[in-house]
Amino acid sequence: MACAVLLDNNAKPKSMSRAKQWTGEVENLYRFQQAGYRDELEYRQIKQAEIDRWPDTGFVxxxxxxxxxxxxxNRKRECEDREVHKVKVYAY
Incomplete structure (x- = not known):
């Protein structure tokens, strides 16, 4: 994600793909999407609040x-392998 996108409060995704395998980024996207947001950028636009993260893993x-x-x-992984393909990965 480019720095200019982070500064633009009205950034809209240009494309969307599905996650193929689990990564830390996919884990965090899974958590944001469970809470009803596209990703961290949309959460920050709407809530304008700091995001609490686990210090050891960096997960939300x-x-x-x-x-x-x-x-x-939890600190540990919550996005199981059977859920990975449901996670949407947006490109800006």
Whole structure:
């Protein structure tokens, strides 16, 4: 993701693909999408809040949904292999 995209608050994705295998990035995208967001960029645009992360893994720890309830995530992997193909990876 380019730095210019991070500064542009109205950035829209140009394309979307599905994840093929699990990575740390796919894990975080899975967590954002479970909470109802496209990715970290959309979460920051809407909530304008800091994202809590686990210090040892870097995975997202807590997200606030659009209805203001919270999702709490474990340190370990939550996106199982059977769920990986459902994760959308957006390109800007």
């Amino acid at each position: 720890k807590k997200l606030q949904r659009r209805d203001n309830t919270f999702y709490y995530y």
